[in-house]
Amino acid sequence: MAYRKTPAVQSRLDAAREHLVEQATSVVAEVGWANASVTAVAAAAGMSVGSVYQHFPSKGALAVEVFRRASGREVEVLGEVLRDGSGDPVERLALGVGVFARRAMERRGLAHALLAAPAEPAVGSERMEFRRRYREVFAEVIREGIAGGQLPAQDPDVTAAALTGAIGEVLVDPLSAPAAGDAAEHLVTELVAMSLRCAGAPPAG
Amino acid sequence: MAYRKTPAVQSRLDAAREHLVEQATSVVAEVGWANASVTAVAAAAGMSVGSVYQHFPSKGALAVEVFRRASGREVEVLGEVLRDGSGDPVERLALGVGVFARRAMERRGLAHALLAAPAEPAVGSERMEFRRRYREVFAEVIREGIAGGQLPAQDPDVTAAALTGAIGEVLVDPLSAPAAGDAAEHLVTELVAMSLRCAGAPPAG
Structure with a gap:
């Protein structure tokens, strides 16, 4: 069911997404695209794999x-x-x-x-x-x-x-x-x- | 079971492979890698898909x-x-x-x-x-x-x-x-x- 996010929720989501992209960039820099699995990125970002997919629909x-x-x-x-x-x-x-x-x-x-x-x-x-x-x-x-x-x-x-x-x-x-x-x-x-x-x-x- | 190919058989196989590669090259030139399916190449070469796989183990x-x-x-x-x-x-x-x-x-x-x-x-x-x-x-x-x-x-x-x-x-x-x-x-x-x-x-x- 769709619901309206409060500004505080949205701002927390934005910060988490930002952190995720930064950590994913570090992982890619270190091991390349092929080995930068969602699992590896999630671990680097201190998130669950599920949370990664909350921000991005796919590894691509x-x-x-x-x-x-x-x-x-x-x-x-x-x-x-x-x-x-x-x-x-x-x-x-x-x-x-x-x-x-x-x-x-x-x-x-x-x-x-x-x-x-x-x-x-x-x-x-x-x-x-x-x-x-x-x-x-x-x-x-x-x-x-x-x-x-x-x-x-x-x-x-x-x-x-x-x-x-x-x-x-x-x-x-x-x-x-x-x-x-x-x-x-x-x-x-x-x-x-x-x-x-x-x-x-x-x-x- | 392995068997020794006679020179005549080998020469026919070589000619067929040659023909196949030439036709595949034309197909790639016309439609690109993505659309050059084994089916399309087989059709262009006048061969069955099975015969193509006799010469090459894969599309790659x-x-x-x-x-x-x-x-x-x-x-x-x-x-x-x-x-x-x-x-x-x-x-x-x-x-x-x-x-x-x-x-x-x-x-x-x-x-x-x-x-x-x-x-x-x-x-x-x-x-x-x-x-x-x-x-x-x-x-x-x-x-x-x-x-x-x-x-x-x-x-x-x-x-x-x-x-x-x-x-x-x-x-x-x-x-x-x-x-x-x-x-x-x-x-x-x-x-x-x-x-x-x-x-x-x-x-x-």
Whole structure:
């Protein structure tokens, strides 16, 4: 029977859902999509399996929420740096790619799950949607660079798609390998340099 | 009970398997992995469903064979052009990317299935393996270009991974859109230009 939830009940439910999504994100970061069972997530959140299903109808729905939140944060940070970072479009592109790659390398487990790890079809669809958002933020800064004369004539949508695909493919193996400070820094440097070349920015130095 | 097949029986079996894989490839190109059921493939090959299972234990095993054959051809053609095409490493890179993209645009259905379409996990694993092979052939020509002074210093493995990811991501949307000659030619031109920039080749003209 439907009943109206009091504000206090609703607020407790919201807090529990929030806690659940946070804990599920940690579990996914640690063991990947395939092993992040509802049982494992419930245990991490200190909830019963039944309570998890009160918030999300299926493991897939919870996975989609985890993916959306975490990917949403990354594309927002990237978009902010590309739009509002300091410097001209070329400098902002370098900064944005560097920030994105460093954030990924610092939280490899989560980044690998978001970018590359095999996942259920619903997460796969979300991934495609987010790749579209990445392309948009890259296309914007490239268009600005072309208009301002910092970048040569090019189809900004092709370069934006290229950067989106390139960065993901360059990061996928390092994200699943054990951490190593120097190697990570080398990778970020090369990734930024490759991205600038890809957009046709003049060589630095 | 095990029995020894005569050469004539074995040769008939081989020919039937060959025919089956070819027909399955056509079905996948036309309707994608998800809709390429064993029933549909059997009908296309003029075989019973039972005969299909005589050659392949599961739909997944047949899908993997279709993927391996078709992807194997593409990576071989690309590798040949990059290694043995005419011109210096930069010219061969331009040629290789152009040939790869044109072949994909000419057989969009198959290319989309090979590069991007959601597929069963076994095909997903093959895809990762083939991306590794693409990286290798790109890394080889980039190394050659650096050694010969046609390309600037760079980590060839990073650029090779970038090209592999970039080309796939640039093609994925056009491959699922209806064909259009001029748009396809524009895309190939932009894709080649982007690839050369990405590797640091001096601007043409």
